[in-house]
Amino acid sequence: xQPAKLLVLPGDGIGPEVMHEVGRVITxxxxxxxxxxxxxxxxxxxxxxxxxxxxxxxxxxxxARAADAVLFGSVGDPRWGHVxxxxxxxxxxxxxxxxxxxxxxxxxxxxxxxxxxxxTLKPDVVRGLDIMIVRETVGGIYxxxxxxxxxxxxxxxxxxxxxxxxxPEIERxxxxxxxxxxxxxxxxxxxxxxxxMESGLLWKEVVTDLHAREFSDVKLTHMLADNCxxxxxxxxxxxxxxxxxxxxxxxxxxxxxxxxxxxxxxPSATLGAVRADGKCAALYEPIHGSAPDIAGxxxxxxxxxxxxxxxxxxxxxxxQDEAKMVEEAVSRVLESGLRTADIxxxxxxxxxxxxxxxxxxxxx
Amino acid sequence: xQPAKLLVLPGDGIGPEVMHEVGRVITxxxxxxxxxxxxxxxxxxxxxxxxxxxxxxxxxxxxARAADAVLFGSVGDPRWGHVxxxxxxxxxxxxxxxxxxxxxxxxxxxxxxxxxxxxTLKPDVVRGLDIMIVRETVGGIYxxxxxxxxxxxxxxxxxxxxxxxxxPEIERxxxxxxxxxxxxxxxxxxxxxxxxMESGLLWKEVVTDLHAREFSDVKLTHMLADNCxxxxxxxxxxxxxxxxxxxxxxxxxxxxxxxxxxxxxxPSATLGAVRADGKCAALYEPIHGSAPDIAGxxxxxxxxxxxxxxxxxxxxxxxQDEAKMVEEAVSRVLESGLRTADIxxxxxxxxxxxxxxxxxxxxx
Ligand SMILES: CC(C)[C@H](C(=O)O)[C@@H](O)C(=O)O
Ligand SMILES: CC(C)[C@H](C(=O)O)[C@@H](O)C(=O)O
Numbered sequence: 001x002q003p004a005k006l007l008v009l010p011g012d013g014i015g016p017e018v019m020h021e022v023g024r025v026i027t028x029x030x031x032x033x034x035x036x037x038x039x040x041x042x043x044x045x046x047x048x049x050x051x052x053x054x055x056x057x058x059x060x061x062x063x064a065r066a067a068d069a070v071l072f073g074s075v076g077d078p079r080w081g082h083v084x085x086x087x088x089x090x091x092x093x094x095x096x097x098x099x100x101x102x103x104x105x106x107x108x109x110x111x112x113x114x115x116x117x118x119x120t121l122k123p124d125v126v127r128g129l130d131i132m133i134v135r136e137t138v139g140g141i142y143x144x145x146x147x148x149x150x151x152x153x154x155x156x157x158x159x160x161x162x163x164x165x166x167x168p169e170i171e172r173x174x175x176x177x178x179x180x181x182x183x184x185x186x187x188x189x190x191x192x193x194x195x196x197m198e199s200g201l202l203w204k205e206v207v208t209d210l211h212a213r214e215f216s217d218v219k220l221t222h223m224l225a226d227n228c229x230x231x232x233x234x235x236x237x238x239x240x241x242x243x244x245x246x247x248x249x250x251x252x253x254x255x256x257x258x259x260x261x262x263x264x265x266x267p268s269a270t271l272g273a274v275r276a277d278g279k280c281a282a283l284y285e286p287i288h289g290s291a292p293d294i295a296g297x298x299x300x301x302x303x304x305x306x307x308x309x310x311x312x313x314x315x316x317x318x319x320q321d322e323a324k325m326v327e328e329a330v331s332r333v334l335e336s337g338l339r340t341a342d343i344x345x346x347x348x349x350x351x352x353x354x355x356x357x358x359x360x361x362x363x364x
Numbered sequence: 365x366q367p368a369k370l371l372v373l374p375g376d377g378i379g380p381e382v383m384h385e386v387g388r389v390i391t392x393x394x395x396x397x398x399x400x401x402x403x404x405x406x407x408x409x410x411x412x413x414x415x416x417x418x419x420x421x422x423x424x425x426x427x428a429r430a431a432d433a434v435l436f437g438s439v440g441d442p443r444w445g446h447v448x449x450x451x452x453x454x455x456x457x458x459x460x461x462x463x464x465x466x467x468x469x470x471x472x473x474x475x476x477x478x479x480x481x482x483x484t485l486k487p488d489v490v491r492g493l494d495i496m497i498v499r500e501t502v503g504g505i506y507x508x509x510x511x512x513x514x515x516x517x518x519x520x521x522x523x524x525x526x527x528x529x530x531x532p533e534i535e536r537x538x539x540x541x542x543x544x545x546x547x548x549x550x551x552x553x554x555x556x557x558x559x560x561m562e563s564g565l566l567w568k569e570v571v572t573d574l575h576a577r578e579f580s581d582v583k584l585t586h587m588l589a590d591n592c593x594x595x596x597x598x599x600x601x602x603x604x605x606x607x608x609x610x611x612x613x614x615x616x617x618x619x620x621x622x623x624x625x626x627x628x629x630x631p632s633a634t635l636g637a638v639r640a641d642g643k644c645a646a647l648y649e650p651i652h653g654s655a656p657d658i659a660g661x662x663x664x665x666x667x668x669x670x671x672x673x674x675x676x677x678x679x680x681x682x683x684q685d686e687a688k689m690v691e692e693a694v695s696r697v698l699e700s701g702l703r704t705a706d707i708x709x710x711x712x713x714x715x716x717x718x719x720x721x722x723x724x725x726x727x728x
Contacts, residue, residue: 094560121484134650142561149566157531158566159528159561161527195615196506197511197525198449202521202522202523225614226615228617229616233597247611250557309550
């Protein structure tokens with residue numbers, strides 16, 4: 001078999017440290033499962049700004065296009081707070097999403113039994129929680145035109161952004177959500193603000209039509225974004241799959257993550273359209289940020305990055321068994337009582353990034 | 365003294381029932397505190413649609429303009445789900461906000477000691493919580509043009525909404541937030557998505573400038589909306605006053621409310637600009653909706669409506685003592701163990717709407 005071509009982009013802050021632990025998992029899979037990976041690494045975010053004066057080079061985008069999958073760390077560095085809107089580190093991830101048309105961000109929010117107490121919510125409310133948020137990521141107000149800041153004749157300034165969604169953009173992400181639901185608990189909740197936004201009204205109509213045409217076996221409900229934020233706090237286990245636009249998805253998926261109390265545990269995948277070669281572009285990244293405050297200290301939790309790699313095995317390489325092996329190794333390490341600082345609790349053994357990485361490989 | 369002119373708009377669902385209990389409080393204040401109120405009542409929302417074919421008449425808007433304050437119940441009725449975007453019951457509140465330029469929505473999220481267990485969050489996380497969200501309510505994506513749904517030549521449909529904020533719109537709401545903070549814990553957190561939206565970039569700049577010019581005694585911090593949603597779950601007591609735009613405010617204020625676990629307890633105020641007569645237009649409403657599922661059963665919690673009236677006493681009529689009396693009567697009733705169904709817990713005495721209203725008047 002051809003080796004799997006991965007582009008690895010560790011990025012800023014704790015990105016390189018936690019990515020290093022994925023390296024160990026890859027080495028183990030090569031040695032013990034006969035897999036072959038062809039890995040290219042490059043710079044993004046603040047690291048790229050420092051070296052090349054831009055948050056991501058076109059060359060890197062081309063490499064991403066050529067790869068079977070991109071494994072991303074995290075971007076964001078307070079030292080680049082002054083570079084202006086066009087050059088901020090976040091542009092790296094926004095450009096990758098847009099150029100590769102990575103339109104469906106899958107954000108699981110899952111509570112591990114061993115970590116149910118890490119949540120600020122009562123254990124009874126979050127035990128067993130398992131939500132999948134499917135967030136649209138190349139449309140909506142993030143990318144709509146017109147946008148910018150203009151100065152009116154009287155000196156007043158106006159900031160403008162435009163939310164735009166078209167029927168095909170809504171359909172393709174809703175399709176991902178319905179297909180996801182079929183493999184889970186068969187319920188999709190579509191979220192918008194159709195009571196104040198026409199783009200939300202169209203969203204609701206398109207999802208409803210697609211459901212009637214192709215997915216009537218799946219349960220479909222609708223919810224306003226403000227109510228969804230409330231329901232996620234009130235009774236999060238009512239949800240299975242949530243599908244929503246870029247901006248609501250940004251907020252609601254972060255909210256859902258925090259219900260688990262352990263951001264350092266949560267991976268994500270962003271999938272694109274199926275390409276000519278039958279594969280689809282895909283990017284995998286932990287949901288935590290670059291955490292500059294703890295970078296370089298060897299204390300960051302590598303699990304979200306490792307579980308992002310497990311998602312890569314599952315969705316891009318169709319290696320279901322290996323994905324499961326990695327996920328189960330993580331669970332066992334947690335059950336054995338090892339904890340990085342972010343998920344530490346009484347009676348557990350506190351370890352650093354590399355001890356955690358080694359322990360996971362040992363469990364494999 | 366002139367009687368205070370109030371326009372009372374009970375609206376739909378449980379609105380009329382809970383408003384009825386405010387009537388008792390008003391009667392008590394007239395008899396025992398020598399206050400005089402001149403009260404006009406009218407229809408809004410589904411109730412107005414049924415009678416007049418529109419969610420709010422211009423006549424009602426004129427009455428609102430002439431009043432010292434508007435006491436609003438709630439709108440929304442599933443029987444009017446089919447009337448179309450222009451006529452939906454929500455238009456009543458949106459029009460009142462816009463026509464009276466009610467630009468600053470004050471949304472307290474406060475945990476009553478007696479109800480700390482009502483929250484889905486751990487008591488240690490929410491005990492003593494007291495946040496004030498100041499949400500801009502006449503700008504942003506709710507009202508920006510262009511908006512609508514258009515059909516392209518190839519049949520694709522596009523939904524469009526526009527987020528617009530100008531410097532004076534941002535300044536005036538930020539000013540309310542800073543002034544609020546001075547009477548509280550002196551900390552404002554300004555929330556936007558300046559990393560992806562230029563309107564958020566302008567927001568941040570204007571708030572920062574105003575702070576430097578007029579409010580440098582107040583602590584100012586900035587936070588991205590997605591992070592704010594997380595922080596509200598992780599450690600909500602880090603906040604004092606949060607100031608944000610219309611859409612983020614809609615979501616984050618509902619999220620913050622739910623942290624208290626008792627929506628039936630939470631009032632809100634929406635304030636306008638100072639008018640020629642030195643007063644400012646203002647509307648007071650509970651944050652809960654019309655709750656059609658329990659309407660007409662006499663079991664709704666009237667406390668949020670009564671506390672909205674207390675806010676009216678404080679902000680529109682400058683009756684600080686009477687506002688405090690009402691608020692303290694509510695606290696005492698809760699401490700005495702009376703509970704409506706929505707806040708019921710073991711060992712407490714379950715009562716209906718009118719018994720709760722009577723008990724509060726008795727405590728006065
Ligand atoms: C980095 C930033 C632009 C991004 C977003 O807002 O989409 C992040 O918050 C995310 O959710 O992936
Ligand atoms: C009724 C509706 C239009 C309204 C809004 O979205 O602003 C409501 O959710 C609110 O928060 O007051």
